[in-house]
Amino acid sequence: MSESVFLSGDENWWRQAVVYQVYPRSFKDSNGDGLGDIKGITSKVDYLSELGVDAIWLSPFYPSALADGGYDVADYRDVDPKLGNLAEFDEMIAAYHAKGIRVFADIVPNHSSDLHVWFQEALKAEPGSAARDRYIFRDGKGENGELPPNNWPSHFGPTGWTRTTNPDGTPGQWYLHLFAPEQPDFNWDNEEVIEDFKKTLRFWSDRGVDGFRIDVAHAMKKDMSEPYPDIKSYDMENIPLDGSHHLFDRDDVMEIYKGWREIFNSYNPPRVAVAEAWVPAERRTRYASPETLGQAFNFDLLSAPWSAKKFKKTIEFNLELSEKSGSSSTWVLSNHDVIRHATRYGLPKKTNFEKWVMTDGTSPELDREKGQTRARAATMLLLALPGSTYLYQGEELGLFEVADLPGQVLQDPMWLRDGMTRKGRDGCRVPLPWEKTGSSFGFGSGSAHLPQPAWFAGHSVEFEEAQEDSTLKLYRAALKLRKELLTDETLEFVPSKRKVVHFVRPNGWHNITNFGKKPVALPAGTVRLTSAPLVDGKLPGNATAWITT
Structure with a gap:
């Protein structure tokens, strides 16, 4: 491992930081294979330094079959060879630390890839074995176990259970996956799972990673006792406020995070964590406690309409929550899972965004000027708020959602698993345009893994560098001024x-x-x-x- 520059300084640096989310496979391709990679991220350190961010957050870069955009992790302590290697990762860390920019890694603890060595071992093992106990295997119902253990769905539909095939070819047990079948859920009552993730957190912290974004932080711990409850939907309104749901937001998940906090605090400055916890707002403070993860995403503005009343109410409410938890709030308008906010603000009120994408973005018509103008205003508002702001790659270019991706190029598991009724999230994951021309607008020397629209030329970094009133230049000016004006929370x-x-x-x-x-x-x-x-x-x-x- 190369000698990384470990950043020291104020242990509260994160409280009002600006964090830029990098979706590695769509950021910058250094070798022309169509996928963004670690070297590509390193090559843009000057760009992000000039932008003025305090940290970058890397979406998963681990070995993965890409059943879910990298959130199906086959090895938690390595880099996907399609994206680079550990030596290149160390070089990237050193380059960003040299510019005073910290680095977050995405941790995916609820489930692994079905290619993970543990799951492959479990498939070959007997029911009730130690190998199977790392995951959640159950016998099926019916005369010959041909029915799933219960009716629990998957987020990617329609069922959260998949049946295995025994080594002799006969049908076997079923395993739980709250997401894709390629993403089997871990059993977080298993001590080996608990200890292995502690090892993973130390592995990356020792390499200089400054913080972690915790994927699906509200899951992990589960009550698998029978009789199983009838669960037909995972909508947030169905999650009780007493921590008793069988699958989500259980009180006992906090014990895991308290163990992680001990690891974080063993470093100087302490490592930072932020929870992706889709839970009722009243329960969010538990994830943001100084004894657990320290910070939790506030997603409230992702669904808020363009309304002064709604924004003000959301701001007041979340600042109250932050005061209760002792944390700082997090503000976000776009990420890798939602329609870009320049598009949301340019569509009529009460537009069903999933249905809009299914029309290839033609009905209702997008008002691009209005969407862009509102998005610029909203970003400046966010940057003025107490707390930390999370930006998503490309929003500084004023990118809109690419809604007209044809079905044959879609990669999101929602598309096929939901019977091609939802296009999913690929429209916000299209590779970035760095130049006005070229087969992939400077993303790489060849084509990109998702096709880019012609209008990307007018939103490329090269184009916006030459425009005095560009969104890129507004972001740079706002981030520079924010550093000057930053004050008490x-x-x-x-x-x-x-x-x-x-x-x-x-x-x-x-x-x-x-x-x-x-x-x-x-x-x-x-x-x-x-x-x-x-x-x-x-x-x-x-x-x-x-x-x-």
Whole structure:
């Protein structure tokens, strides 16, 4: 392993950090094979340094058959050879640390790949064996065990159970997978599983990884006692608030995270973690506790409409939660699992996004100008809030969702497993455009693993570098100014018009966002940055201004 530059400094660096999510396979391809890779990420360290982010978060880069975009992990302590190797990973860490940028890794603890050595061993082992106890195997129902143990579904439909075939070719037991069949769930009552993940956390921390994003953090621990409850949906409203659900948000998962916290705190500065926990907001603070993971994603704005009332209410609520947990809030508008926010804000209210994608983005019609304008305003608002902001690759270019990907190129397991009724998430995972021309707009020397639309040329880094009012330059300016203005983690809302959100930070940093259509007067002070040009000194509709007093 090469000597990494281990970053020291304030142990609370993460509380108001800006973290940039890298989806490795779609970021930058260094060798022309159509897949982004570790060397490609290293090659863009100057770009991300100039952008002004504090950390990058890498979506899974582990060996994987890509049954679910890399979230089917075959080896938790290695790099997928299609993306690079550990030596190249060490070089990447050193390059980003040299620029003062920290690195998060994505940990996928609920399930492994079916190609994981443990699962392959389990398939060859006898029912009741130690190998099978690392996962969740059960006998089937029916006269010959031909029916699944219960009716639990998969997130990728229609069933969460798959039957195995014994070494002699006869039908065997069933195993649980809350996601794809290629993603068997671990048994988190098994001590070997618990200890192996501790080993994984130390492995990457020792290589210089500064933090971890915990995938499906609300799952893992399960109550597999019979009789099994009838579960037809995993919608959040079906999860009780007392930690008693058989599969999700169980109180006993916190014991796992307390063990992880001991590992995190053994480093200086302590390693950081953020939970992807799709749980009722009242339960989110448990994941963000200093005794557990320390921070949890706030996804509330991912589903919020463009509304001053909704944004203000969401901000107030999440700041209250952060105060209760002792953590800082996390703000996010886009990630690898949702429609890009420039698209969401350009579609009519109450649009069903899944149905819209199934029309190849033609009905209803997307208002690109409105979506772009609102997205710029929303990002500036987020960056002014107390807490940390998570950006998703390409949003700094104002990228829209690629909704017209043809069925034959789709990679998301939702597409086939749901009978081709949902296109899934590939539209936000299309490789980035770095140049105005080329077979993949500078992503690589050849084609990309997902086709890019022609309009990517006008959103490429090369194109936006030459435009004074580009979204890229707005992001750079906002992130630079944010570092200058950063202050205590509090704000005060200023009484304002119904369609305006106006708050001020302790040092006189005002954020004014106009959610309406008519221009509004700005308060006295120095205008430091706006998401759109002022109109006769007033802030136009769908725009944000930062003012200092």
